[in-house]
Amino acid sequence: MKRACLFIFISALVVNVQVVGQTPQKHQVEVKKDVLFASPEGFDLTMDIYTPQTGKSSYPVLVIIHGGGWLINDNSIMDQMSEYVSGNAEYVVANINYRLLGDQNNTVTINEIVEDVFGAVLWVKDHIAEYNGDPNKVAVTGDSAGGHLTEMVVVAGGMLKSHGFTQSPYGFNPSYLPAVKTAEEVAAEGGLSVQAAIPSYGAFDMLAAAQGGFEKESNFFWQMGGAKARGLFGNDFNVTDHPEMYKAVSPAYLIPSSSGKKLPPQFFHVGSEDQTTPPVAVKAYFDQLKAKGHTAEYWLYEGRNHAYLDSGKNEFLGNSFEEDAIEPLNRMIKFLDSVFY
Template sequence: MIRYILIALVLTIIGLGIYVYSADKLFLFNRLVPKDAGSERIGRDIAFGNAYRQRLDIYAPTGLSSDAALPVIVFIHGGGWRAGDKAGYEFAGRAFSARGFVTVVPNYRLSPTVHFPDFVSDGAAALGWVRTHIAERGGDPDRIILVGHSAGAHIAALLAMDERWLGADRAAVAGWVGMAGPYDFLPLDTPATRGAFGNTVDLDTTQPINFASADDPPALLLHGSEDTTVKPRQSTRLTDRLEAAGVEVRHVVYDGIGHIRIMTALSRWTRSSVASLNDIEAFAREVSAQD
């Protein structure tokens, strides 16, 4: 009987997490799920700009020394460029850190307060902060892996693929991971895309697929087969374009998984049925391996 009660509780929490996420934030889900042991938050609301949303949190393995020089994951949250907050992603930050990465989770400004390219420039500013300061907190500024979910995957893709955003710092991006990301979504046919990109004169500059080139860092593209928010073909198209350009890319589709579950599977209670955390860890370790 206790076993069935626990199963029902887990399913309820997953359902609540999905509801809260769709409403904007993962606060409730994040509060309820247990966090990975061996990890801790070592920085909170650190400014990388002057705006209220230009703040980041840092997670690390427990007891990390300042000279450890571990590879760094920068996780960019989703939310349709108009919602989401780093405060709902402690479970993700600590999951990555428990696997041996210093993990940075930034916020970025949202539409309709701002429009493209401001949220991408915020991502670039956060990465610039990491390059300058993360060594003081045990991270290696020359081994950065960008990870993004949904709209965050779109931002991560542009940072990794469009050399205009990071300049020389792009060389520090060892690889990037897109979880259920939109990369080729013209025309703008949803309220979210029109709100975020409708003021853009040259819409081609908003599409990551247009920037695939031979000098792009390796990519891991993850998607769920049942994603109805961002269709799986988005990752398929970008995979094809990257392969044609000669870029190292891996494409994984999880059968029966939707848009939110691929990301909530980073948590301790729900990761057993989706391998997204293991796949990201394996990729990040490989691309960040020191010579």
């Protein structure tokens, strides 16, 4: 069953998202809903796949990773974005789900969320040709928590270990792996490499987030997710005694030098009035990437708050998809076109 699509502003004011209007489209789109890609510990993970109907036999692919503080929302919060991109540009869109921290009796850990996203990307590469997608032309994007997960694909996609986080060196064992391949073999082949990425108002430092109170009851996302506040890695680990675990899920500590590994081109954007993932934090991460020799663009969306890509209308934040999402989506499409066309 799909989770309720809610957005919570960090001030703890709860606002229901109201879906209004229809998403404008230039061409028809075929949609396959709830496509199963993995079932970690019996928890079914699905994605919705959108294929443009413009007569081509193959299109580049955009994987969309929803936000919600790793505790709320499901992929339907990105429905209108998926419809717009697939209906106004020539991309197959895979709008994915992943486990939330409160799932499976509040036992899911942040590394397992990363593993679900990694598994989704690997499944896309294995199966997206069945939906007219080109597995050799894949981009990833996500907003807020999804921006964090997007960036983990980019900077940590080579950190695959069958032992996951059970021992050091820490790594990720994706929820889906190609048949007869280990996590290490997939990493050696560059199986999670992508050709472009768009982190939208993302969070890039989980160590700092934990130090700042993310794991405490004062973080209202726990209550909205129906879960008791606890550590990102469970109750047996904490940010003071195990900082290396938190760094291993934080893109801010994982950026390689371009002389060792060249990252794909990226496009960062954030609202000038964003109080949840402030522009200063997004720009600082962008500057780190540039300083290490990577190709990236940055755009500040003047006058906008957080979550402007979400479906529907959020009266508290002053966002509506029809009024606020179109300009950034057109900029995102322009960036993707510069990479793939």
